[in-house]
Amino acid sequence: MNRVAFRLVKDLGFRIYLVASTSVLLIPLGLILYYIVSNGITVINWDFLTSLPKPPGVLGAGISNAIVGSGLLIGIAGALSIPFGVAIGLFLNEFSETHLASAVRLCVEVLQGIPSIVIGIVAYLWIVVPLGGFSAVSGGIALALMMLPMVVRATEETLKLIPHSLKEASLGLGVPYYRTMIKIIVPAGANGILTGVLLGVARVAGETAPLLFTAFGNPFMTVNITQPVNSLPLIIYNFATSPYPDWQQVAWGASLVLIIFVLGLSLLTRTLIKR
Amino acid sequence: MRKTSQYNPEDRNIRLYEAIFKLVLKGAGVIMVTLLVALLVTILWQSWPSIREYGIHFYTGRKWDPVFKEYSALPFILGTLATTLLSLVIAVPIAISLAIFSGFYVNSGFLASAIRTLVDLLAGIPSVIYGFWGLFILVPVIRKLELSIGIVPYGVGILTSSIILAIMIIPYAASIGRDVITMVPNDLKEAGLALGATPFEVVHRVVLPYAKSGLLSGVLLSFGRAIGETMAVTMVIGNANFIPGSIFDPANTLSSVIANEFAEATDPLYISNLVHLGLILFVTTTIIGFLGRAVIRRWSVNR
Structure with a gap:
């Protein structure tokens, strides 16, 4: 050859x-x-989504409390991290060259790299210990700490791409600076920020480690944020590692629900990005 | 009639709002820095009793036994190193070839976006689901393998966790690698091809040498991520608090032992020891992350 x-x-x-x-x-x-x-697919039906988990051996178990709990935790995480994260993103964009901005950038980077289990420890020490018990709010704060860097990043990156002329036009028309930011710049970047928020939600929706000793899990339905709550990843973890086959079945069903939610959200985000 | 608002630059209120607005933004920045400092101080503060009590022995002892109040991080440090390094050995070749394939051979068109979607899907699956799947599908397979080569068939253990970890970090490593490889200038690739080199030779002699340090930092960042990964590992590693003897042994990693024992720990010193493990995790992942990002930043600025 x-x-x-x-x-x-x-x-x-x-x-x-x-x-x-x-x-x-x-x-x-x-x-x-x-x-x-x-x-x-074999366990999912309307009853499965609307009834509570049952002791092993009892028919008709469901995951309604986990779905509600996940919603509650994501709601708390979003309510805390979105306004704060957008404000930090605006700050980084507007005061880009200051020492404080580089310190903030460093902190966001470090926070993003912290393993989720360590975030769980911190939320435990900050919230669970002073409150004297596991609670939804401590889990929500742990998830907010995980979501925050993603919201900041998305806001900063999006605002960077908005043309200066837009801001100058608004200022030139005599609109005060703060109104320009709130009414012109943030809405112009809304799509990008939303993408970051959705990606953040998709990520924290599947997080288990920071919830193990904050939200903890709860066999009952509750919307009280000072009480422990269940969530989809927690119920998957607890039931998957249990020795009861019918609980393991529930865990498969919960996994399917969680994966449809997470992958659906990330596919939605991809179509948003393309637009 | 629609109400129109007018702005008078001399209006005191506007100046006030403006000042408040800037203050809020700066305040958010200050809070962010405070938050991180507070986080670090909390972890240091809470692990201080453990540092004071055990000192260097925490890193040299051979046992972690809460019942006899013997605490050492060594079994978990070794367990973490074994699982993550083995998972890198599995993941890196696949991730780099995926990066070459999607960054050099097919960087546009249907196939490229299909691969990208696939990688994104894999990256989006929650850790706990990987663990669940590993526990029910991979563990029996490994158990059969162990039976067939005549060793204790635990099923769970370092090898099982490494395989799961590898599947989880491939998408991450591959997407960094793809970004690095796409950044190799087209001039160089085209020059190579124009001189009559085959695509393989261009990859081998031009693309890889050029992208070397970028790829290295991708490996480093994946290493950092693998160290912090908790749930999937916790579910399939077997949770044994001794120094592992082989890759088929059950073990524990720094993160899996925290996940297992933290909620049950009642003794303050016990909790402090677990936070100390968290401190080790925090410090190592932060240093590795810094190194990885520094390399990649220098690399992309110099080019």
């Missing part, structure tokens, strides 16, 4: 290797989705 042919064969071999290793990635994804859908 001559040299050129040998080189072409080597190239072909490399291509085959690349395609093969890409397909290797398809296998786990396919398997995970297959098992969750095939196991989850």
